[in-house]
Amino acid sequence: DAGVIQSPRHEVTEMGQEVTLRCKPISGHNSLFWYRQTMMRGLELLIYFNNNVPIDDSGMPEDRFSAKMPNASFSTLKIQPSEPRDSAVYFCASSYGQLETQYFGPGTRLLVL
């Protein structure tokens, strides 16, 4: 398997622009996670899907963030409008279940100017 695939790997945008991050989980995994990592706040869970259904979105910072999982092989994390404080590395991870080992994608490095 190719592992978790994320795109783009790097994104530079200007404040106020819409940003869409994409993730393809490992085939057969039924749980998908979006994390954000910064030096100040460490690794934070944003949202968790199980069988394509959002289970826990308590980590989503505010209404500017939204996430979807239209099918088992694709998820998006959207930021609209983006702000400089959103600059971070965003990781997608997948697993066979909430208690199982998580496999992380390479991350998307987002810089909002």
Added chain:
Amino acid sequence: GQSLEQPSEVTAVEGAIVQINCTYQTSGFYGLSWYQQHDGGAPTFLSYNALDGLEETGRFSSFLSRSDSYGYLLLQELQMKDSASYFCAVAGKLTFGGGTRVLVKP
């Protein structure tokens, strides 16, 4: 809520042994996981303890004491490639500790 505490940084020389402690507070506990992350890379799974005791995987071992809400990761025969950040995480809670940066010197 949940919280995990681990030291921020550890420095050691090649061939040495390093122990990274992790204490946690959580409601409902299924187990403790450890992940490794190299600079610029993604976290990768190292080990998982669901029960008390020691789990050994090559040069790395992980220990858990549920009664003490405590675990540790033991890195033996340190190599330069072990320089990375190491995170403990409570399984099922999707909460990670702040990470311990391990610097291995020649």
